[in-house]
Structure formats: structure tokens, C-alpha cells
Amino acid sequence: MMDFTDFPVIDHHCHVLDPAKTKLDPESLAREFHHGMADIPKPGVKKAKLWDATDELRYHFPNMGVVQTMICQLSKVLDCPPELEAVASERNRRTSESFAAYAQLLYKDAGINTTVVDSDLPKNDPLFNLMPGKILRLFQMGPPIKKLLSQSGSYQELLRDYQETLDRSVKQDGFIGVKAHLAEEVGFGADLVSEAEAKAIFPAAKAGDSGAYKKLYVAVFTATLLQCQELRVPVHLHSGFTGGLWEGPISNADPFLLAPLLRRPEFLKTKIVLLHAGYPWTKQAGQLAHAFPHVWVDMSQISPWGSLRIVECYRDVMAWAPLSKITIGSGGHGTPEIAWLSAKTAKIALGEVLGDAVRLGLMAPKHAEKAGRMILHDNAARMYGLK
Numbered sequence: 001m002m003d004f005t006d007f008p009v010i011d012h013h014c015h016v017l018d019p020a021k022t023k024l025d026p027e028s029l030a031r032e033f034h035h036g037m038a039d040i041p042k043p044g045v046k047k048a049k050l051w052d053a054t055d056e057l058r059y060h061f062p063n064m065g066v067v068q069t070m071i072c073q074l075s076k077v078l079d080c081p082p083e084l085e086a087v088a089s090e091r092n093r094r095t096s097e098s099f100a101a102y103a104q105l106l107y108k109d110a111g112i113n114t115t116v117v118d119s120d121l122p123k124n125d126p127l128f129n130l131m132p133g134k135i136l137r138l139f140q141m142g143p144p145i146k147k148l149l150s151q152s153g154s155y156q157e158l159l160r161d162y163q164e165t166l167d168r169s170v171k172q173d174g175f176i177g178v179k180a181h182l183a184e185e186v187g188f189g190a191d192l193v194s195e196a197e198a199k200a201i202f203p204a205a206k207a208g209d210s211g212a213y214k215k216l217y218v219a220v221f222t223a224t225l226l227q228c229q230e231l232r233v234p235v236h237l238h239s240g241f242t243g244g245l246w247e248g249p250i251s252n253a254d255p256f257l258l259a260p261l262l263r264r265p266e267f268l269k270t271k272i273v274l275l276h277a278g279y280p281w282t283k284q285a286g287q288l289a290h291a292f293p294h295v296w297v298d299m300s301q302i303s304p305w306g307s308l309r310i311v312e313c314y315r316d317v318m319a320w321a322p323l324s325k326i327t328i329g330s331g332g333h334g335t336p337e338i339a340w341l342s343a344k345t346a347k348i349a350l351g352e353v354l355g356d357a358v359r360l361g362l363m364a365p366k367h368a369e370k371a372g373r374m375i376l377h378d379n380a381a382r383m384y385g386l387k
């Protein structure tokens, strides 16, 4: 096994921290890692995460593998027994003094110095003060489309205003890429939508027809792919299971379904990052990054959520993707433990996979070490021109 403990990390996919998570009872801390539905719907509340959970469901939260990994790792940093109650209590003692200082402790422990945040908040939003290190932001495709749909009278008007917003966001406000939810909104493998068709379905989309909205989303998405070439920024795409509640069939998130789109010559110069490494279709994500010049893979959500299968997942992607096209991320949100645990588990996985490569004579030690450094930090730094 190689040791990457002290290597710097760029968390290439994360969300903002939430001051409401300053104090979390043990069960709530465990529940932060639950990426699914609760089972007692609240009348009038759509978001299933805001629903209540029965005792039966609550029983399972602390028994998720990722929560066990958090307890194991956090007990070492906080110097307390490896029990959920003990780590939660020590965590809360520290966060009650300063949530920001606690986040700093964890980010320093994991070596995270930069984060790409999936957020449309303005650069100087106070929420960013909680997150240690340098912050880069992603332009979110969904919110401006929804806003402009209600304001615009035609598809041309919507597209023009959307493109102006994106242009300004990158050139003036410093956004470093675009985040799209093609899988969740439409599904990978959907047919392309011509401009004529987008114009024709616009009134229905505006009136709330979900099929028409999907077509509109595809039309704006392909326009975004082309605009991002000009702007020289990547498009980040959730791939595989994302934990959300889906509009479309969840099985339409296999990265292989993107191949017909990726193969089109007009999109070959748009950098596309497959977030969440397409899990459970990790091998497919790796093979796309191998075959297509413009496809990259980000290991977020696998680290930390797939902690008990983390080594195999990294192996799946690293088997095929050029090692210079893999980044690590977390998919963290709310609490700093998620991003921290992602970096810790990524280092464990890389230590095993690259350590094995050296042991088996598949890689020279110095190249294995360099590959680890690239995946943890340098590949993302190169993508955004960071020092």
C-alpha cells in the first residue's frame, strides 16, 4: 500500500456547508449520509429528504457502511472512542465553539486546499466563509432555464437570455464550468432536439408540460455544450445514481447511453466531466474517458459513499481512463465531514490500487506516486489553470 496521507487535494465536486448543521445529534449526523427517501411524507412537502422517518428506517441510518467509515476515521481525528455517540458529542463540542474552525480542522487533516462548489451563489456570499481554502463555482443550468421559461415569450428569447447569462457568469463573475442534470431531468440517450422543434414545443413547456420541458432542456443543453467550447469551460454531468428523486427512469444514467451524443463531431471540443463516476456503471465511465478525447471522470459520491467498495471502484475507472483524466470529489453538502471523508477514503483507495500496481510490477513506483498526486490534485488544477 502506498501512503498519500499528506498529499494535497482538490475536492472537484461539492456543495455549500450549512450553518444549520452546526449541532447534530448522533442520529442526524448519520442521517446526513442518507441519500434517499424518508418514509413518512409530509403533506405539501415535495422533497423527500424533508419527510420524517419511521423507527424502522431510523434503525438503518447508523448501519450504513459510509457511516461506519465516518465513525472509524473521525474517532482518530477527534481522539475519542469509535462510537457514533462519542464522535457526535466531540464534534458538537468543537462546532459549538466554531463551526468554521471545525471545518478547518477536517480540511487540514484531509489536505483539501481547493473546492469546486456546485452553487450559483455570488462570490462573496457569507456561506462560503465556512468552507476552508479556495472556492471555485459552477454555473447551474437548471435555475436560469426555469426562471427564463416563465419570463420569455419564445424559445429564441429564452436561449438568447440564457446564453447572455452564461457568458457573463463565466467572463465577469468567474464561474469555472457548467453543471447540468441531464440524467435526472431527461435521461441519457434522449434524442437531440432541433431548433425548430424547440420553438414548436416552447408554449407547451411554458404551460408546464413535462415532456415538452424535457425537450427544451435537451435543446438548451446542446446549445450549452457548444457555448462552453467558446468559453473554454467544462460541462459537469451527474452520471449514475445521484441520490435524487428522479423524473425519468433511473436506469437511463448509464454513461454508455451518452456515446451517440459524445461521438458527434460538433461536441468533441467540449470538455465533459462525468460526476459520480457513473456508479454503478464505473467501468463504463472509465472506458468513455479512454475512448473519447473530451471525457473526464470525477470520483465524487463513490468517495465517500461507496467506502466499503472504494478500492474496486477506483480500480474500475483507473483500469481504462487515462490517469490524467480522473479527479476526486465528494458530492458533500451541509456538513464538512462528507468532503473530509471523501478525501480520506480516496487516499485509501489510491494507496491500495497504486500500491498493488507497484507490487505487481505494473507501474514504476515514481509513476504510481505521480498518478496519485495527479488524481488527488494536479488533474483538476490543470483543468482550471491553477498553480
Ligand SMILES: [Zn+2]
Pocket (backbone or CB within 6 Å): 013, 238, 242, 275, 276, 300, 301, 331
Ligand atoms: Zn453531485
